[in-house]
Amino acid sequence: MPELPEVEVTRRCIEPFLVGRVIEAVHTTPASYFFLTPPGQLKKSLPGRKVGAVSRHGKYLRALLDNGQTLVLHLGMTGQLFSSGATSVRLLSAAARAALAPGEQAAFKPDKHTHLRLCFADGGPDVLFRDVRKFGKVLLLGVNGRDERLERLGIDALEASGIELFSATRKKRSPIKSLLLDQSVIAGIGNIYADEALFLAGVKPTRPCRRVKSAECHAIVAAAQRVMLRSIETGGSSISDYVAPDGTDGGYQDERQVYAREGEACPKCGHKIVRVVVGQRSSHYCPACQK
C-alpha cells in the first residue's frame, strides 16, 4: 500500500519518463469516481502539454505542465504508476501470472484496471496508471486551481518535527495512532509506518493523544522519518500491490519490526506482537515495549 516512501520512490522512478516530454494522446477507462477530472476533459486538455517538475506532498504526486496546470495523482491503496517498458509479474493478474513459465517476465499490457495511459510525441515509452481497487485519484488543476483536499494537507512528514504533532495532540482525544494517520496534521504517514514509528518510540497506538508527552511526539516523528527514509533507500514496502515504476519490488517489508507480525516475537524483548483495531485500521504493537 503506497505511503510516503512508496510514493517518493515512484516519483523518482517516473520523473525521467515525464519531465520534458510532450503528451500526445491520453487513453482512459470510463468515467468513475477515480477521475476527479472527467476523462473527456483530460483527453481534451493534456495533449500538446509539456511536463515540467514532478513533486510530492504527502501521498500526492503533482506534475506541473507548461501552461501552468497541474496533473495531480494519488495512488490510493493499489495504485501503480509505471512506464510501458516495465516488466514484472506483480503487474499481472493472478491468472496471467499462472500462465507464465517459472522465472519468466512478460511486458505489461494495459488491462481493464489501467485507468490512465499517457502517450508522448517522441514515440518513447508510455506512462501508465493502474489501480485495481480504484481508490486512487486523478485531478487536473487549472492555472490558479485550488483543491480542498490538497489544501487540507498538513506539513509533509519528512519536513515535520515533533512540534506539529504535539500541538495537534493537545486538541484531540482520539488514539495517537489515529492522529498519525490524519493527513491534515502530518501528510504521508500510513498504516505501516505509523505502527513502526510507534514501536520505535515505545508508545502504544491506543494511547489517548492528550496523554502523549512532547518528548514522545518528537520521538515518534523522528522514528517515522527514520523508517521512511530507510524505506525509500530500499525501494519501499512491497506489501499488497505496491510495485516500483521500474517493475521491481521494494525491500522494506523485510525490515518491518511489528507491522503484520501478529503473534511473532518482539525484536526487542521477545514478547508476542499483538494486533488490535484502532480507528478501523489494524494496528500491531508490543504490549511490553509500548506503553
Add this chain to the structure above:
DNA sequence: ACCGCACCCTGAGCGC
C-alpha cells in the same frame, strides 16, 4: 466540534 464508522472497490484466501 469531535469522533466513530460506513462506504467506495476487487482479489486473495479460507471454510464448507
Add this chain to the structure above:
DNA sequence: TGCGCTCAGGGTGCGG
C-alpha cells in the same frame, strides 16, 4: 472443485 463469505485499507462524508 467451486462457491460464497470475509478481509484489506486511504480518504471522504455523514450521523450520533
